Each structure stands twice: as structure tokens, then as C-alpha cells.
Amino acid sequence: MTDAPLSLQDFTSLLSQFHGEAAPAIDAASDADALEAVRTKYLGRAHGWLKDLSAKLGQLEKTDRAAAGAAFNEVRLRVEATLETRRVALTPARVAGALADPTMPARRQWTGAVHPVTQVIDEMIEIFRELGFTVALGPEAESPWYNFGSLNFPADHPAMDLHDTLYLADDLVLRTHTSPVQTRTLQGYAPPIRVLIPGNVHRRDPFDASHAPTFAQVEGLVVDEGITFADLKATLTHFANRFFGKTKTRFRPSYFPFTEPSAEMDVLCGVCHGSGCGVCKQSGWIEILGSGLVHPAVLESSGVDSEKYTGWAFGMGPARTALARHGIPDIRLLYDSDVRFLGQFAK
Amino acid sequence: MNISHEWLKAFVPHALTAEQVRDLITAHIATVEGFERTRAELEPFVIGQVMESEKIPDTKLSANKVDDGTGALLDVVCGAPNVTVGAKYPFARTGTTMPEGLVIEQRKIRGFTSNGMLCSSRELGLGDDHDGILELQTDAAPGTPLLSVLPLSDVNLVVDVLPNRPDLLSHQGVARDLAAVTGVAMQLPPELSSIQPIANVMRDEREVAAGGVNIRITDAADCPRYIGVIIKGLTVGPSPEWLRNRIEAIGSRSISNVVDATNYVLHGLGQPVHAFDLKKVGGSQIVVRRAKPGESLTTLDGVERKLDPTVLVIADTARPTALAGIMGGQASEVTDATTDVLLEVASFAPKVVRLGRQKLGLSSDASYRYERGIDDAALPRIAELAAGLIAAVAGGKVEAMLVAGAAPAARTAVTLRPARVSKLLGDTVSADEVSKLLTSIGFAVAADGDTFSVTPPSFRHDVLRDVDLVEEVARLRGYDRLPDRLTASRPSNVPDHPMHVVGRRVRDALVAGGLYETRPLPYAKEPPAGAAPLVRVRNPIGDDEPYLRESLLNTLAGRAEHNLSRMQGDVRIFEIGTSFTPKAGGGVKEEIHVGALVMGARRPRHFTEPEPPAMDAWDAKAIAEAIALAAWPGARVDLVPGEGDVTWNVMVQGTSRGIVRNVQLDAPVWASPAFGVEIALGKMPANPIAAQGTHDYAKGEGAAAGARAAVRYEPLPITPAAEFDLALIVPDAVPAAEVERLIRVTSGDLLEAVSVFDEYRGEGIPAGTRSLAWRLTFRHPERTLRDKEIEGRRSALLKTLQKEIGVVVRTN
Numbered sequence A: 001m002t003d004a005p006l007s008l009q010d011f012t013s014l015l016s017q018f019h020g021e022a023a024p025a026i027d028a029a030s031d032a033d034a035l036e037a038v039r040t041k042y043l044g045r046a047h048g049w050l051k052d053l054s055a056k057l058g059q060l061e062k063t064d065r066a067a068a069g070a071a072f073n074e075v076r077l078r079v080e081a082t083l084e085t086r087r088v089a090l091t092p093a094r095v096a097g098a099l100a101d102p103t104m105p106a107r108r109q110w111t112g113a114v115h116p117v118t119q120v121i122d123e124m125i126e127i128f129r130e131l132g133f134t135v136a137l138g139p140e141a142e143s144p145w146y147n148f149g150s151l152n153f154p155a156d157h158p159a160m161d162l163h164d165t166l167y168l169a170d171d172l173v174l175r176t177h178t179s180p181v182q183t184r185t186l187q188g189y190a191p192p193i194r195v196l197i198p199g200n201v202h203r204r205d206p207f208d209a210s211h212a213p214t215f216a217q218v219e220g221l222v223v224d225e226g227i228t229f230a231d232l233k234a235t236l237t238h239f240a241n242r243f244f245g246k247t248k249t250r251f252r253p254s255y256f257p258f259t260e261p262s263a264e265m266d267v268l269c270g271v272c273h274g275s276g277c278g279v280c281k282q283s284g285w286i287e288i289l290g291s292g293l294v295h296p297a298v299l300e301s302s303g304v305d306s307e308k309y310t311g312w313a314f315g316m317g318p319a320r321t322a323l324a325r326h327g328i329p330d331i332r333l334l335y336d337s338d339v340r341f342l343g344q345f346a347k
Numbered sequence B: 001m002n003i004s005h006e007w008l009k010a011f012v013p014h015a016l017t018a019e020q021v022r023d024l025i026t027a028h029i030a031t032v033e034g035f036e037r038t039r040a041e042l043e044p045f046v047i048g049q050v051m052e053s054e055k056i057p058d059t060k061l062s063a064n065k066v067d068d069g070t071g072a073l074l075d076v077v078c079g080a081p082n083v084t085v086g087a088k089y090p091f092a093r094t095g096t097t098m099p100e101g102l103v104i105e106q107r108k109i110r111g112f113t114s115n116g117m118l119c120s121s122r123e124l125g126l127g128d129d130h131d132g133i134l135e136l137q138t139d140a141a142p143g144t145p146l147l148s149v150l151p152l153s154d155v156n157l158v159v160d161v162l163p164n165r166p167d168l169l170s171h172q173g174v175a176r177d178l179a180a181v182t183g184v185a186m187q188l189p190p191e192l193s194s195i196q197p198i199a200n201v202m203r204d205e206r207e208v209a210a211g212g213v214n215i216r217i218t219d220a221a222d223c224p225r226y227i228g229v230i231i232k233g234l235t236v237g238p239s240p241e242w243l244r245n246r247i248e249a250i251g252s253r254s255i256s257n258v259v260d261a262t263n264y265v266l267h268g269l270g271q272p273v274h275a276f277d278l279k280k281v282g283g284s285q286i287v288v289r290r291a292k293p294g295e296s297l298t299t300l301d302g303v304e305r306k307l308d309p310t311v312l313v314i315a316d317t318a319r320p321t322a323l324a325g326i327m328g329g330q331a332s333e334v335t336d337a338t339t340d341v342l343l344e345v346a347s348f349a350p351k352v353v354r355l356g357r358q359k360l361g362l363s364s365d366a367s368y369r370y371e372r373g374i375d376d377a378a379l380p381r382i383a384e385l386a387a388g389l390i391a392a393v394a395g396g397k398v399e400a401m402l403v404a405g406a407a408p409a410a411r412t413a414v415t416l417r418p419a420r421v422s423k424l425l426g427d428t429v430s431a432d433e434v435s436k437l438l439t440s441i442g443f444a445v446a447a448d449g450d451t452f453s454v455t456p457p458s459f460r461h462d463v464l465r466d467v468d469l470v471e472e473v474a475r476l477r478g479y480d481r482l483p484d485r486l487t488a489s490r491p492s493n494v495p496d497h498p499m500h501v502v503g504r505r506v507r508d509a510l511v512a513g514g515l516y517e518t519r520p521l522p523y524a525k526e527p528p529a530g531a532a533p534l535v536r537v538r539n540p541i542g543d544d545e546p547y548l549r550e551s552l553l554n555t556l557a558g559r560a561e562h563n564l565s566r567m568q569g570d571v572r573i574f575e576i577g578t579s580f581t582p583k584a585g586g587g588v589k590e591e592i593h594v595g596a597l598v599m600g601a602r603r604p605r606h607f608t609e610p611e612p613p614a615m616d617a618w619d620a621k622a623i624a625e626a627i628a629l630a631a632w633p634g635a636r637v638d639l640v641p642g643e644g645d646v647t648w649n650v651m652v653q654g655t656s657r658g659i660v661r662n663v664q665l666d667a668p669v670w671a672s673p674a675f676g677v678e679i680a681l682g683k684m685p686a687n688p689i690a691a692q693g694t695h696d697y698a699k700g701e702g703a704a705a706g707a708r709a710a711v712r713y714e715p716l717p718i719t720p721a722a723e724f725d726l727a728l729i730v731p732d733a734v735p736a737a738e739v740e741r742l743i744r745v746t747s748g749d750l751l752e753a754v755s756v757f758d759e760y761r762g763e764g765i766p767a768g769t770r771s772l773a774w775r776l777t778f779r780h781p782e783r784t785l786r787d788k789e790i791e792g793r794r795s796a797l798l799k800t801l802q803k804e805i806g807v808v809v810r811t812n
């Protein structure tokens, strides 16, 4: 070889000339055969243009060869990538038929669902857990003492008429509320007590669009030193704002034998936001739960010092909330277990 | 309780709107759950003044010019004889809907145009006056709404009175609290304020006689006090308009002046009063006694009722004349012919009225109030007012008042520490404020050092302890005034109940597996003869399902059939709930079970698999394993073949916990077979009453909720595994589990894994046998196994299998 050494500048201009021709030629190939011809011309191992360029590397000054080699590799990788992209673009017809139309549906598995009433209970538990509550349970067949006596129900009094009771025996009833678990918890554990009590309760109610003989209830109980009505109001208002989104609460006088003072809690009607509509019977408020300070007689019947300890409790029906939140018109749908209904609540 | 806004205002002359009154009652007294304007249908009517009037010849009609306040005079044709120029009448403009539904339109009558209608009281639904249109005595301008000049507009407030506050079951009762809340002084309505005391009063503890009437109480425990007032020479007839308006305002029907007056006292003052036709009371005798066996009485509603000694009655010399505190008798009812009455104003014990009401299944406004408690101390004054009211509306002379029985004992005072009020409410309430609030609703407060001695008024039966007074203070101040800041709290001393923790884990596993959670009713039909007994409800809601279920799977089977009847064949449902079993010695055993039922397609339909296979027993087996794994993490779970419909028994650490079974359904032909799982997660002991601290309800045995033992890490292998397959001919009598057991015991501890991967019957396989293909994986922890070592194990294994259970290698 007698030629003068090739300059780095000349070599890079040869490289860019190569890239400038090869890339459009690859993109212009209209089928696999054309693409193969282009590949042979530019990248062929035996006689391709690139092969010629690689042979020219030897003509460079030794000091330039490293930089020239890097530039050469860069161009080679780019052109090869262009070729591969074009190859994929030209070959889908040979891949399995399904992906020819990627809009076809995925191969899905069955999706399960948590019952809408359980979803409400779960959300309540999540919110109250942040406030230090745990979960207590109790039996559904109860003695009248746990269901009524320990909870300060006066015997032979119209207060009993609010609980139309199903009897299993003289001394055994189906619990009419989750409140007997208040007594069981107070008997079993020393304060501080902060529990949520979900469970099914039973009343002698007809099964119609708005009543069911068995339904879920969620009870809350707090007992410790220095617990006040202001704590009740603050905690339940906090819960309402977490559960319903930013809202307002209203507390009004009520009556339960096992709380004193007693209060019903309303939240702003979600439909009219307080101005009054058919859903809230023009009141602007929706009744959510009953609550109150634990009656000292309840603490005393479980052997808790009612002078030292005070507490508050509430009870809520998650089914009512589920009906309202999902616009379910008939409570029986919650019990029928129709798969077309249950499937609507898949998360 | 229906409360008329206008009637209430007669007791508390406030200047509030009905809406404001509603909100105050709800916030401080009792919830107002209904708000209905009465006579709302008269809202569009206005005052019209007749400015000109002219007879239309040969008719009874007149052509008039009416000013309705809109400017131009309207031409109105009228058929009434009493049209007077200058007078004002109710006027219906065109477009107005009459109370009976007719819409007034422009009409042509005898060539005269009529734009509207002058109305009679009958046309407005206000009475039966046939004399012509209703002339209004008013200074109001034409065009003024009719309701603003007629005293007919009212609002019915429906107050939800709870069992502890019977004192709110009257207008006077609500008015007392409203007066305290508004600060407006309470008064007697004008119709009551001028009634004079009765001059002739006879009293005795048990028996009293006057004016030919004799009253006797046989047991003061049933009837502490009975007051009779004799009124003679009255005339029964229609009520005056003011009384009729009061009665109709609360949704009742006006009957007669005497009956309306007694209803006025009931709803106005809260005291049930009953008027006997004195001439029909045998011997003019009133005896308060229990009914005798075999006695009966036809009550005001015309029903003959058989009585027994649980029922307290009013009797004359011969027979019962009324059910005490519940309902009067038909024979002594006041009629149009009545001239003399005996008015009963009595106190009956709540319990005896309640028992009688329950026994007879007959409830009334009177029994409702007696059961909850009346204001016994007020009886003499109420008797005066009631008698005075009857005399005012029906004439006659109040001749004498007979009082049998004693005035109630003074109420017991309740001790209250004012500091306790602030402590319980979490807000500072001064002793002075406590005292003022309690005094405002009739409590007598006497200070004694740091404590108050508080005596409830006679109409409050619900105030027994200091907390009851705290509630009075809290509600009168208003719950809205209490602060609601979240404060720091100590964490709960109660652990999560294990059944909650386990139930949650099992539920998550099943939902992840594509099942829907259900919450069905737990009731069941009578079990078939020979089946295990179920717990029966004594007073079931319906006769078709009077039992409590033991098997959740049976409940789910019913729900599956419900779905099939709605053409839904892909059913994957579960429930975590209570199973009820009768205990031998009485009582109920409760367990928390999980039941699951699957049928129909194993996967959703997909274009690559247009007909997915139906679920089978293997799917149910997998569900059982998934439940056991979630409920008893780390425990050994075996599914042992069962018998009949039970395909497997689920064993956890050697204890039977449940079953997998085929579920027989009443199913249409197109339905796939159903498979079920039922597993007992744990007990829910219903302990008897326990001493404090000894109660162990949370210690029910069953699935493990606590921290599980940590899984030990096994080093990842560093040597290659050696695998080989065995195709075996297995006699049908030999279960796969037995083959696997022998493989495991024979292969030694280098065996890492063994699994069956194919089952085949048919060509080339002898009858009575099947081919099972197994893959065995061996590995030495430190070195590569040599081919000779593998071959040695293989031949030893085949020898043992043939010798022990007659299994040979498949050669074809």
C-alpha cells in the first residue's frame, strides 16, 4: 500500500455517506426479499459496503484508530437496528394469528367480589383502626341478660317494643343488636377499651323492600378514664368526614336504654347538600347512627367502676349505607345472592 | 305524635316560623320527622271583590266585574244568589285547580265571558254550606292570598317521641320544652284559660259517692286514682269551628262536640279521658277491677272481646263497661241522644295496661300513653279543664267531681354534682347554668354545698340518676355547642377477635380465586326425617323457614338454585358466617364456618377457548386447600377421600375440619354439576355470665389467628438435579397416594420432588388397570449424581412397587 494515510475526517465522512444511503434504502424495502438484498449490499459479511469500510480502518494513523473504531461501531449498530426494526415491521404476518389484531381481549380469570355490606364494614374498620380500635365479636344466640338486662333495658317497658325479638328458648334469644358484645368485652378486658363490633343481628321484622329479619350492625365502644361526650362527637365527626368525604354532622337528642345522654348523628344529605330534597325528606340531613355516653348501669353490670371510668358507644347499620351509596332500591337484593348483582361490586 | 304548629303557638306565643320551630324541636327536644302544610290545596286562591253586578235575564246567573288585585276588572259569571257589590269572596283565577280536581278555565255562558270563579265554602272543601258563595269579613286588599285571612293554614309537625319521654305526647308537653328553649313564657290557650274550678268535689281513698254516682277502686296498685266528673243536660252535636280546626289540624276527624273535646284533652294535655253515657252505666256504678274469667265486652270498634283476669276493666253493677286505659265499651258510648255523661280522668298502672294491651292485641292512643306514664299529679286540674271544655262546647252543667284514690307521693330527688356535668360533657358548664336549665323545664333544684338535690316534675318518669340530668343539660344547651376536637387516646387493651382475623384471610383468598361473597338469610326449612335436628325459632317470621341453618353449604345451594332459576349457570359464591347446632342439654353451639359453592365455566369464555370446561371436583378440592392454607398457615393439610357425595374430608394437623362434596341441586338440564366446600373455622362460645376478668370469649379454639411460626429458609441448590419419568401400570384398587407413599419411602432422602403428570386408560393398558406417569427429581446437596446411582434407585423402586402393590412399569 502506497496510498497516503487516510485522515479521521475523511473516514467519518465515508461513514456518514454510508449511513445516509443505507438507512433510507432499508426503510424503502417493501418485502423480506428486498430487505435481504439491501442487507447483503450494505451489511453483507463477504462483499458488503460496511466490510469495505472496516478494511479502511487499517489505513488510518494509529493514533486515530480508536476514535475511528468507536464511530464505525456506532454507525454499524444504528444501521443494524434500523434493519431489525424494518424486519419486524415486514414480518407480522408470519407470527401467530392472534397478535395480528392486538385489540382482541385478554385471557382473563374470573374476578371475585366482596359483598357491598362487607365493603362498608371493612372501610369502617380501616378508619377506626387508625384511631386505635380493635375488632371484637360475640355470639348471635344470647341470653336475655346479655341482650337486655345488662344493657339497662327496663323489664315490661315500651322500650322493649323497639326490639321485636326472636326466641330460641325461654332463656335464649337471637341477639337484637351487637350491644351485648359491649358487656362481654367489658367483662373480659380491663380499660382502655376501644373496639369495633361488627356482626349480624336479628329482629322479628318482615322480609320486604326496606326490612330484613337478619342484618348487619357495627357497634363501637370506648371506655377509659376521662372519656367525654366531646370525645364522642369529635371521633364520630372525624369518622363521618373520612367515610363520606368532607361533610357536616348534626347531633340531636335520642334515647337508648344503654346510653345517657343519647344522640343521633346525621350527616349532610349527599344529594342536596343541606338544602332539602326528596331523599332526605326535605330536612337536608341523613340519619347515620345512634350514639351516646355509656350508661353507668351498663358499666356497673359488668363490674366496671362507673365513677372512675366513662365511655361512649355507637351503633350503625352498614346495609342502609350500602343501599344509599350504590343506589340499590330493594334491601332483598343484598340477600338474594344473584351473581349478576354480586359481580357489580368487584373491586 | 302529630303537633299542630298553630295549636303549639296557642301554648307558646312565639314569633318563629314553622321551619324554625321544627329545627328547634329537633335540636333540643325530639326529632321532627315530618313537616306537612295543611290546606296546601287552597294556596292559589285569592280575595276577589265584586265591583259591579248585573242579573242575566231569565236565569239565576249574574254577570259581575271582579277586582282580583291585578288591575283590570275581570268579567265573572256567578250562579250564587248572594252576590253583593262591594263584598269580598274567595276567588279562583283561570288556571286554578279546585280541591276536587277541576281546573277553572275561561268559559262562555249565555254569551257572557267568565274569567274565573267566586267560591262557596263547599267548593273549597271547608264545609257543607249551600247558601252561596263565602263572604269574607276582612280588610285585606283584593288579590291577597286567601290562606292569609282564613285561620286555616297550619303545619303538621310529626314528632318522633321515644319511649322515655311520654310527657312529649301532647301539645302542652312539647310546648313546655319549647318555652324553655325559646325563653317565651308558656300560657294556657284562650279556650282553657277561663275555665273555673269545680265547686262540688268529693274525695276518698277507695270509694266515693256523689250525685247518685258511686266510684270504687278495688286495687290501688292497678289504679292509683280515678276521677269522675258528672255533667248533666248537655247537647251532643257538631263541634264549633275552632275545635274542629284543632282536631283536623292533627289529621283526626271531627266526630261530635263531646268526643272532640275528649280528643282535645288527649292531644292537647296528654291525658286520656273517656266519656260514659251516664244513663247507660248500670246503677251509676264505676268499679275498677280485674275482669272475671268468662266475661266479655264489645268495645267501641264493635268487636266482642273475651276477657280474663290479666285485663283491668271498668265495670258497673253487673258487667264490664270499658277496658281500663285501653278502650270504652259500645253499650255506654256517647250518642246523639246522650244528655248526661260521666267523664273519666284516671291513672292506671303502666304494667297492667301493657299486659291487657298485649293480651287483647288492642292498642289505642290511651293505652300508648298509659303504658309510658301519665302526669298523675295533674289529674284534678285536667279533670276540671276537660269538664269545663265539654260544658263550653256542648252546654250542660258540671255537677260534681268524685275523686277516688290518693295523690301520688312526692318524687324522689336526684343528687347531682354540677362538676360531673362538665366532666362528662367535656365542656365547662357552670353550676348556675345547670341550675337555670333544669329549672326551665320544671325541675326543682336545691343547692347543698357542692351538690344539687334535683326533684323531677311529676310528668317526668325517666329521670332516675345524675346522668339523666346531664342529658337534660346537654340537650337544652344544644349538642352543637359542645366542642369536637380529637384528643390523644390510649390504645385498646382488647386483641382482635381470632375469627375476625381468620375470616378476613379466608375471604381474601376466595375473592382472589374469583368467588363472590354472599350474606344470605340464615334460616332453613324443617330438616327431613332422620336428619340431624336443627335449632328452631319459637316465634319465626314465617312458617316456611322456622329453623336456623347448621350447614352454610345448604344455604348456598338454595342461593345457587335461585341463580339457576334466573338462567345464571356460572355460580361461584361463598359465605363466612354462623352455623347453629342444638346442644344435647339445650342451648346452641355456634361455629364460624366458611362455605363455598362452584358450578359452571372454569374460566371466562375467550376467543381462544370458546367453550371453557366446566368446574369439577378438582376445582372444589383446590378451594378447600386454599381455605385451609389461609386459615391454618403452615399447618399440615390432608384431603382424605370420603364416601358418597362427600369426595374428601379436610384434615388439618390430623383433625377433621370440613368436607368437599358434590352438591345436589334442583337444577335445569342445561346446568353443570355443583361442588361445595364447608370448613369450620372455629367456635364462637356463648359462655354463661362470667365474673369480670375470667371471660374467655376470645379464646375460642379453631383456626390460628396469631403470629405463625416463621418459615425456615432452605439454601438454594448448587448442584444439578437428576430427573426421570416412570410410566406405571397401576391396578384400579391401588390409589395414587399409595404409589406416591411407596415412592417416597423407597427413594431415600435424595428424592427432592415427585409428581404425577399423566393418567391414561384404554388401548394397550390391561383392563382393571390404568397407566400413571410420574416424574421424580433427585439431587445430592454437594455433588452431581452419577448415572449408576440413579439407575440403582430406579430398579430398586420398581422392584418394591411390584412386590408391595403389584405395580409394574409400562412397556408399550
Ligand SMILES: [Zn+2]
Pocket: A269, A270, A271, A272, A273, A274, A275, A276, A277, A278, A279, A280, A281, A282, A284, A285
Ligand atoms: Zn337532600
